[in-house]
Amino acid sequence: MPHQTPSFPHSRAKPPVSVLPIHDNWQVAAHANGFEIMRRCADPAYVELKCQTCGRTHEKRHSVILGSTPICPHCVEHRWRTDATAAGLRWLGRDPRHRKRGLYRARCGHVVARQFELIKRIAAGNCALRCETCQRFAEEAEARTAGWELVGPSPDRGSSYRRYRHSCGQQQDVARVNMQTERVCCGGCGVSWATAPSFIYCMRFILPCGTQAVKLGFSRNPRSRLFHQLMCGPDIHGTLLDQVAITTGRKAQRIEKSLHRCLEEQHPHAILPYSIYQDHLRVRSEIYHARLEPKILLMLDDLALSSRAT
Numbered sequence: 001m002p003h004q005t006p007s008f009p010h011s012r013a014k015p016p017v018s019v020l021p022i023h024d025n026w027q028v029a030a031h032a033n034g035f036e037i038m039r040r041c042a043d044p045a046y047v048e049l050k051c052q053t054c055g056r057t058h059e060k061r062h063s064v065i066l067g068s069t070p071i072c073p074h075c076v077e078h079r080w081r082t083d084a085t086a087a088g089l090r091w092l093g094r095d096p097r098h099r100k101r102g103l104y105r106a107r108c109g110h111v112v113a114r115q116f117e118l119i120k121r122i123a124a125g126n127c128a129l130r131c132e133t134c135q136r137f138a139e140e141a142e143a144r145t146a147g148w149e150l151v152g153p154s155p156d157r158g159s160s161y162r163r164y165r166h167s168c169g170q171q172q173d174v175a176r177v178n179m180q181t182e183r184v185c186c187g188g189c190g191v192s193w194a195t196a197p198s199f200i201y202c203m204r205f206i207l208p209c210g211t212q213a214v215k216l217g218f219s220r221n222p223r224s225r226l227f228h229q230l231m232c233g234p235d236i237h238g239t240l241l242d243q244v245a246i247t248t249g250r251k252a253q254r255i256e257k258s259l260h261r262c263l264e265e266q267h268p269h270a271i272l273p274y275s276i277y278q279d280h281l282r283v284r285s286e287i288y289h290a291r292l293e294p295k296i297l298l299m300l301d302d303l304a305l306s307s308r309a310t
Protein backbone atom coordinates (compact mmCIF):
# COMPACT_ATOMS: atom_id res chain seq x y z
CA MET A 1 0.00 0.00 0.00
CA PRO A 2 1.60 3.30 -1.01
CA HIS A 3 2.58 5.73 1.74
CA GLN A 4 0.20 8.67 2.12
CA THR A 5 1.12 11.94 3.75
CA PRO A 6 -1.26 12.62 6.59
CA SER A 7 -3.37 15.74 6.29
CA PHE A 8 -4.20 18.13 9.12
CA PRO A 9 -7.43 19.86 8.23
CA HIS A 10 -7.23 22.28 11.18
CA SER A 11 -3.72 23.74 10.34
CA ARG A 12 -3.42 26.96 8.33
CA ALA A 13 -0.33 28.55 6.68
CA LYS A 14 0.60 32.13 7.67
CA PRO A 15 -0.98 34.66 5.34
CA PRO A 16 1.47 36.55 3.08
CA VAL A 17 2.76 39.90 4.30
CA SER A 18 0.82 41.71 1.59
CA VAL A 19 -2.52 40.73 3.12
CA LEU A 20 -1.68 41.35 6.78
CA PRO A 21 -3.92 44.16 7.99
CA ILE A 22 -2.77 47.64 9.03
CA HIS A 23 -5.22 48.53 11.75
CA ASP A 24 -6.77 51.97 11.78
CA ASN A 25 -5.67 52.73 15.35
CA TRP A 26 -2.06 51.96 14.34
CA GLN A 27 -2.23 54.48 11.51
CA VAL A 28 -3.84 57.11 13.75
CA ALA A 29 -1.08 56.69 16.37
CA ALA A 30 1.59 56.87 13.68
CA HIS A 31 0.16 60.08 12.19
CA ALA A 32 0.00 61.64 15.65
CA ASN A 33 3.76 61.22 15.94
CA GLY A 34 4.64 62.40 12.43
CA PHE A 35 4.77 59.06 10.60
CA GLU A 36 2.79 57.01 8.12
CA ILE A 37 2.63 53.21 8.10
CA MET A 38 3.54 52.00 4.61
CA ARG A 39 3.29 48.23 4.99
CA ARG A 40 3.71 45.25 7.29
CA CYS A 41 7.18 43.69 7.42
CA ALA A 42 8.27 40.06 7.06
CA ASP A 43 8.23 39.90 10.84
CA PRO A 44 4.55 40.52 11.66
CA ALA A 45 5.52 42.42 14.80
CA TYR A 46 7.10 45.17 12.65
CA VAL A 47 5.76 47.77 10.26
CA GLU A 48 7.54 50.13 7.87
CA LEU A 49 7.20 53.75 8.93
CA LYS A 50 7.68 56.76 6.67
CA CYS A 51 8.84 59.95 8.40
CA GLN A 52 6.78 62.98 7.40
CA THR A 53 9.80 65.23 8.11
CA CYS A 54 12.60 63.64 6.07
CA GLY A 55 10.54 61.26 3.91
CA ARG A 56 12.73 58.25 4.68
CA THR A 57 11.52 54.92 6.03
CA HIS A 58 12.53 52.56 8.79
CA GLU A 59 11.08 49.54 10.55
CA LYS A 60 9.50 49.74 14.00
CA ARG A 61 7.49 47.41 16.25
CA HIS A 62 3.81 48.29 16.11
CA SER A 63 3.76 48.06 19.92
CA VAL A 64 6.14 51.04 20.04
CA ILE A 65 3.76 53.04 17.85
CA LEU A 66 0.85 52.31 20.17
CA GLY A 67 2.55 52.51 23.55
CA SER A 68 5.46 54.91 23.11
CA THR A 69 6.79 57.75 20.95
CA PRO A 70 8.61 56.51 17.84
CA ILE A 71 11.67 58.47 16.72
CA CYS A 72 13.06 58.65 13.21
CA PRO A 73 16.68 57.40 13.29
CA HIS A 74 17.47 59.32 10.09
CA CYS A 75 16.39 62.64 11.62
CA VAL A 76 18.36 61.87 14.78
CA GLU A 77 21.51 61.15 12.77
CA HIS A 78 20.94 64.33 10.77
CA ARG A 79 20.94 66.31 14.04
CA TRP A 80 24.14 64.57 15.11
CA ARG A 81 25.76 65.49 11.79
CA THR A 82 24.58 69.09 12.12
CA ASP A 83 25.94 69.35 15.67
CA ALA A 84 29.27 67.90 14.52
CA THR A 85 29.56 70.46 11.71
CA ALA A 86 28.71 73.30 14.10
CA ALA A 87 31.42 72.04 16.46
CA GLY A 88 34.00 71.96 13.67
CA LEU A 89 34.03 68.15 13.47
CA ARG A 90 33.17 65.55 10.84
CA TRP A 91 30.61 62.91 11.71
CA LEU A 92 31.87 59.34 11.18
CA GLY A 93 29.08 57.29 12.76
CA ARG A 94 27.89 55.77 16.01
CA ASP A 95 30.39 54.49 18.53
CA PRO A 96 29.84 50.70 18.53
CA ARG A 97 31.02 50.50 22.14
CA HIS A 98 28.68 53.10 23.62
CA ARG A 99 25.15 54.01 22.54
CA LYS A 100 25.40 57.61 23.73
CA ARG A 101 28.61 58.41 21.85
CA GLY A 102 29.58 59.12 18.26
CA LEU A 103 32.85 58.97 16.36
CA TYR A 104 34.19 62.24 14.93
CA ARG A 105 37.15 63.44 12.89
CA ALA A 106 38.72 66.41 14.66
CA ARG A 107 40.45 69.34 12.94
CA CYS A 108 43.81 67.79 13.79
CA GLY A 109 42.86 64.71 11.76
CA HIS A 110 42.51 62.30 14.69
CA VAL A 111 39.36 60.29 15.45
CA VAL A 112 37.71 61.00 18.80
CA ALA A 113 34.71 59.43 20.55
CA ARG A 114 32.43 61.84 22.40
CA GLN A 115 28.96 61.87 23.89
CA PHE A 116 26.33 63.58 21.77
CA GLU A 117 25.47 66.05 24.52
CA LEU A 118 29.11 67.14 24.78
CA ILE A 119 29.17 67.86 21.04
CA LYS A 120 26.12 70.10 21.52
CA ARG A 121 27.96 72.01 24.24
CA ILE A 122 31.04 72.39 22.02
CA ALA A 123 28.85 73.63 19.16
CA ALA A 124 27.28 76.19 21.51
CA GLY A 125 30.72 77.42 22.54
CA ASN A 126 30.37 76.32 26.15
CA CYS A 127 33.50 74.15 26.08
CA ALA A 128 36.23 72.99 23.71
CA LEU A 129 37.31 69.64 22.32
CA ARG A 130 40.61 68.19 23.51
CA CYS A 131 42.13 65.47 21.34
CA GLU A 132 43.68 62.68 23.41
CA THR A 133 46.29 61.93 20.74
CA CYS A 134 47.43 65.55 20.45
CA GLN A 135 47.41 65.82 24.24
CA ARG A 136 49.70 62.79 24.49
CA PHE A 137 52.09 64.26 21.89
CA ALA A 138 52.22 67.56 23.82
CA GLU A 139 52.95 65.86 27.14
CA GLU A 140 55.64 63.68 25.54
CA ALA A 141 57.31 66.81 24.11
CA GLU A 142 57.18 68.54 27.52
CA ALA A 143 58.86 65.54 29.14
CA ARG A 144 61.61 65.37 26.49
CA THR A 145 62.37 69.06 26.92
CA ALA A 146 62.88 68.51 30.65
CA GLY A 147 65.00 65.40 30.10
CA TRP A 148 62.31 62.86 31.01
CA GLU A 149 60.09 60.32 29.21
CA LEU A 150 56.32 60.17 29.62
CA VAL A 151 55.17 56.73 30.82
CA GLY A 152 51.44 57.42 31.21
CA PRO A 153 48.80 58.50 33.72
CA SER A 154 49.67 58.34 37.40
CA PRO A 155 48.03 55.25 38.93
CA ASP A 156 48.17 56.65 42.46
CA ARG A 157 47.83 60.44 42.22
CA GLY A 158 45.17 62.73 40.79
CA SER A 159 44.46 63.67 37.19
CA SER A 160 47.00 66.51 37.32
CA TYR A 161 49.86 64.01 37.76
CA ARG A 162 51.65 61.83 35.21
CA ARG A 163 54.21 59.05 35.56
CA TYR A 164 57.61 59.81 34.02
CA ARG A 165 60.92 57.96 33.54
CA HIS A 166 64.26 59.73 34.04
CA SER A 167 67.36 58.97 31.99
CA CYS A 168 68.76 57.07 35.00
CA GLY A 169 65.77 54.70 34.87
CA GLN A 170 63.91 56.17 37.84
CA GLN A 171 60.13 56.34 37.48
CA GLN A 172 58.10 58.78 39.55
CA ASP A 173 54.84 60.68 39.57
CA VAL A 174 55.19 64.39 38.87
CA ALA A 175 52.58 67.14 38.56
CA ARG A 176 52.31 68.05 34.91
CA VAL A 177 52.69 71.76 35.67
CA ASN A 178 56.09 71.04 37.23
CA MET A 179 57.17 69.14 34.13
CA GLN A 180 55.95 72.00 31.94
CA THR A 181 58.01 74.49 33.94
CA GLU A 182 60.90 71.97 34.23
CA ARG A 183 60.88 72.22 38.02
CA VAL A 184 61.43 68.56 38.82
CA CYS A 185 64.16 66.68 40.67
CA CYS A 186 64.92 62.99 40.13
CA GLY A 187 64.46 60.90 43.26
CA GLY A 188 66.71 58.17 41.86
CA CYS A 189 70.00 59.82 40.92
CA GLY A 190 69.53 62.51 43.55
CA VAL A 191 70.52 65.43 41.34
CA SER A 192 69.50 68.69 43.04
CA TRP A 193 70.09 72.33 42.24
CA ALA A 194 73.27 72.38 44.30
CA THR A 195 74.99 69.50 42.48
CA ALA A 196 73.39 69.76 39.03
CA PRO A 197 74.90 71.88 36.23
CA SER A 198 73.65 75.46 36.28
CA PHE A 199 73.87 78.76 34.39
CA ILE A 200 74.63 82.40 35.07
CA TYR A 201 72.21 84.39 32.92
CA CYS A 202 71.29 87.89 31.81
CA MET A 203 67.70 88.76 30.96
CA ARG A 204 66.04 91.89 29.60
CA PHE A 205 62.49 92.94 30.57
CA ILE A 206 60.22 95.58 29.06
CA LEU A 207 57.60 96.51 31.66
CA PRO A 208 54.10 97.74 30.75
CA CYS A 209 55.03 101.24 31.90
CA GLY A 210 57.77 101.29 29.24
CA THR A 211 60.69 100.87 31.64
CA GLN A 212 63.44 98.51 30.46
CA ALA A 213 65.31 96.46 33.04
CA VAL A 214 67.95 93.74 33.14
CA LYS A 215 68.42 90.90 35.59
CA LEU A 216 71.56 88.97 36.45
CA GLY A 217 71.02 85.62 38.14
CA PHE A 218 71.66 81.89 38.19
CA SER A 219 69.35 78.97 37.44
CA ARG A 220 69.51 75.33 36.47
CA ASN A 221 67.03 76.19 33.69
CA PRO A 222 67.03 79.88 32.69
CA ARG A 223 64.29 79.34 30.08
CA SER A 224 61.91 77.96 32.70
CA ARG A 225 62.96 80.69 35.11
CA LEU A 226 62.10 83.36 32.54
CA PHE A 227 58.79 82.11 31.17
CA HIS A 228 57.30 80.30 34.17
CA GLN A 229 58.60 82.00 37.30
CA LEU A 230 59.66 85.62 36.86
CA MET A 231 57.05 87.38 34.73
CA CYS A 232 53.64 88.08 36.30
CA GLY A 233 51.63 88.47 33.09
CA PRO A 234 51.62 88.29 29.29
CA ASP A 235 51.94 92.07 29.00
CA ILE A 236 55.60 91.84 30.04
CA HIS A 237 58.19 91.17 27.34
CA GLY A 238 61.15 89.10 28.51
CA THR A 239 64.26 87.99 26.62
CA LEU A 240 67.10 85.69 27.63
CA LEU A 241 70.14 87.59 26.37
CA ASP A 242 72.99 85.27 27.38
CA GLN A 243 73.85 82.36 29.66
CA VAL A 244 77.11 80.76 30.78
CA ALA A 245 77.27 77.12 31.85
CA ILE A 246 78.62 76.43 35.36
CA THR A 247 79.48 72.96 36.66
CA THR A 248 77.27 73.05 39.77
CA GLY A 249 74.47 75.15 41.20
CA ARG A 250 76.46 75.84 44.34
CA LYS A 251 79.34 77.27 42.30
CA ALA A 252 76.92 79.30 40.16
CA GLN A 253 75.39 80.81 43.30
CA ARG A 254 78.80 81.81 44.60
CA ILE A 255 79.79 83.44 41.27
CA GLU A 256 76.46 85.24 41.00
CA LYS A 257 76.85 86.80 44.45
CA SER A 258 80.33 88.08 43.61
CA LEU A 259 79.05 89.65 40.37
CA HIS A 260 76.22 91.41 42.21
CA ARG A 261 78.64 92.81 44.79
CA CYS A 262 80.74 94.22 41.97
CA LEU A 263 77.72 95.86 40.29
CA GLU A 264 76.37 97.29 43.55
CA GLU A 265 79.75 98.81 44.41
CA GLN A 266 80.43 100.29 40.97
CA HIS A 267 76.87 101.24 39.90
CA PRO A 268 74.73 101.77 43.02
CA HIS A 269 72.40 104.21 41.22
CA ALA A 270 71.59 101.63 38.50
CA ILE A 271 69.66 99.42 40.94
CA LEU A 272 65.95 99.77 40.15
CA PRO A 273 63.63 100.46 43.12
CA TYR A 274 61.34 97.56 43.96
CA SER A 275 58.28 99.80 43.60
CA ILE A 276 58.87 100.07 39.84
CA TYR A 277 58.62 96.33 39.09
CA GLN A 278 56.83 94.85 42.11
CA ASP A 279 53.60 94.32 40.13
CA HIS A 280 55.37 92.79 37.14
CA LEU A 281 58.24 90.55 38.30
CA ARG A 282 58.29 87.86 40.99
CA VAL A 283 61.56 88.96 42.53
CA ARG A 284 62.50 91.59 45.10
CA SER A 285 66.09 92.47 44.11
CA GLU A 286 68.87 92.05 41.55
CA ILE A 287 67.05 94.15 38.93
CA TYR A 288 69.07 96.86 37.22
CA HIS A 289 68.46 99.72 34.81
CA ALA A 290 68.84 98.82 31.14
CA ARG A 291 71.96 100.97 30.81
CA LEU A 292 73.88 98.23 32.68
CA GLU A 293 73.08 95.64 30.00
CA PRO A 294 76.39 96.04 28.06
CA LYS A 295 78.34 95.86 31.33
CA ILE A 296 76.61 92.66 32.47
CA LEU A 297 77.00 91.00 29.07
CA LEU A 298 80.72 91.84 29.12
CA MET A 299 81.00 90.24 32.57
CA LEU A 300 79.38 87.07 31.20
CA ASP A 301 81.79 87.04 28.25
CA ASP A 302 84.72 87.20 30.67
CA LEU A 303 83.15 84.46 32.77
CA ALA A 304 82.74 82.23 29.70
CA LEU A 305 86.38 82.74 28.74
CA SER A 306 87.61 81.92 32.22
CA SER A 307 85.35 78.84 32.39
CA ARG A 308 86.76 77.51 29.10
CA ALA A 309 90.29 78.17 30.30
CA THR A 310 89.76 76.03 33.40
